[in-house]
Amino acid sequence: MFEFSKASLAFQDELRAFMDAHIYPNDETYRRQVDSAEDRFAYPPIMDELKAKAREAGLWNMFVPPKLAEHVDHDGLSNLDYAPLAELMGRVIWCPEVFNCNAPDTGNMEVFMKYGTPEQQAQWLTPLLAGDIRSAYAMTEPQVASSDATNIELSIRRDGDEYVLNGNKWFISGAMYERCAIFIVMGKSDPDNENRHKQQSQVLVPKGTPGLEIIRPLTTLGYDDAPMGHAQLRFDDVRVPAENILLGEGRGFEIAQGRLGPGRIHHCMRLIGAAQRSLELACERVTQRSTFGRKLSEHQSVREDIAKSFSEIEMMRLLVLKTCQRMDEVGAKGAMDLIAASKVSVPIMAQTVIDRCMQMHGAGGLTEDYPMAEAYNYARWCRQADGSDQVHLMALGKQVIRRYAAD
The missing domain is CATH 1.20.140.10 (Butyryl-CoA Dehydrogenase, subunit A, domain 3)
Structure with missing residues (x-):
């Protein structure tokens, strides 16, 4: 039998009540705001209203585990304790963002917590944890079978104090979102390394960096998953400072x-x-x-x-x-x-x-x-x-x- 902690049980009760009071009644409002917006990937106004209520209720960043709890204002939840909370949020497909518990941001925040420098954390993790910005994780590529991550071909080349990126990515979730501010990009920095698991690196590319082009939104079975969306991207001589690398070359x-x-x-x-x-x-x-x-x-x-x-x-x-x-x-x-x-x-x-x-x-x-x-x-x-x-x-x-x- 699985036993949840007192903290998890309290979160479950509070989250269930919040869903009844604020999520289900606003489902139609949220969808109407997305569908009627001039830009389907714009930020729905109802989201900020609900996020403010969630923060006030203490239902915020619940995905963070105890070992990373220094970054949040609670003691962290184990995977087991978080499971019923994620299940509750999964009942309404758009609502995890209300609690700052949505993909791909949860994974990206954990990347910054585990591998980011203090400077990277201050610039990107802090506003992500506050829910002020969104992020994307760019790994999958259109020209290779990306289920084998060692296949990826986007080039990451060191040039003095900068890294230069060239290549293509697609199905990059969150990239279309109006508030997406940062991309974590995986590519090959050492393609000739005999160890194929040491060929890759990951670097941070702010949205709007010259040479980074969002080519188009993509759909899955006809759904564009607005306002987050999935995008196809092109990197054409995209230059970022060398300090934008995560953990070091070959650690991607x-x-x-x-x-x-x-x-x-x-x-x-x-x-x-x-x-x-x-x-x-x-x-x-x-x-x-x-x-x-x-x-x-x-x-x-x-x-x-x-x-x-x-x-x-x-x-x-x-x-x-x-x-x-x-x-x-x-x-x-x-x-x-x-x-x-x-x-x-x-x-x-x-x-x-x-x-x-x-x-x-x-x-x-x-x-x-x-x-x-x-x-x-x-x-x-x-x-x-x-x-x-x-x-x-x-x-x-x-x-x-x-x-x-x-x-």
């Missing part, structure tokens, strides 16, 4: 691995929330509609789909909680097997459950009148984000075989 792959472990599980936590809310909406729906003289809830096939969905959500929730507990005990590297199992299994579960719930809503389930279609899109692109299913399955299979094969 190490930073990426340190960043992606917790982030993968955060996505899983949120997806469980999205699936749970979809199931709850479906249960309400099937008691309100009738076909062939009976309520939908009285049809055997509907009951079976509800039962399967309930069971699958419960199984995945337990897997994620076990993964979180293991990460707290031995760190992300020691929990790689469970992280991979969660990363592969949870998005597929969420897709399956949300698809059933969409079906129970009829044609309306495909529209933006309900949250399921957008949540389905989120689950689907999570199967590509932070490493594709195939990469995680390959790594997990190798690890399991090594564990159980005869010596």
Whole structure:
């Protein structure tokens, strides 16, 4: 049985009440402001109002773990303690930003906490923790299979007191957002190094740096995920000061691995929330509609789909909680097997459950009148984000075989 700390239980109660009072009632307002804006990637006014309320309630930067709590005004939450909070926030796809707990900023803030210099932290981490700016993480490239991060080709070349960047990136989440101010960019600084995990570096590129061009917003299954969005970028002789490097040359792959472990599980936590809310909406729906003289809830096939969905959500929730507990005990590297199992299994579960719930809503389930279609899109692109299913399955299979094969 998993036991949450008193701090986590208090946060859960407060967050649940906040969602009821301020998030669900403002869902339509938020979407209307995004859809009616002249620029879909502009900052919705309702967001600042809700963020002020969240800060006043103490529901702010809850993702920060105890070992990094020196940067925030609470004692930090373990992965296990944060899991139910991320699940609650995942019930409304846009709301994690209200609490400054949204991707990709959470991962980027952890990068600055773990690897940033005091100067980098003062310039970028402080305003990120305050929610004043947003950020993006630029790793994926259009011309190579980026699930293998050693494939990336963007060039990072030292030229005196500067680094010069040339290359292309795409599906860079958050890049379109009006308040995005900083890019963490991964590229190759030493492409001929015999150790392919030492070829990469990561550097900081402020938005607006000459030579950095946002080519276009990208969509996933037709969704542009405004106002954050996903962008295609071009770096054409982009010059930044040498002090903009993170941790040092050749440390890029190490930073990426340190960043992606917790982030993968955060996505899983949120997806469980999205699936749970979809199931709850479906249960309400099937008691309100009738076909062939009976309520939908009285049809055997509907009951079976509800039962399967309930069971699958419960199984995945337990897997994620076990993964979180293991990460707290031995760190992300020691929990790689469970992280991979969660990363592969949870998005597929969420897709399956949300698809059933969409079906129970009829044609309306495909529209933006309900949250399921957008949540389905989120689950689907999570199967590509932070490493594709195939990469995680390959790594997990190798690890399991090594564990159980005869010596």
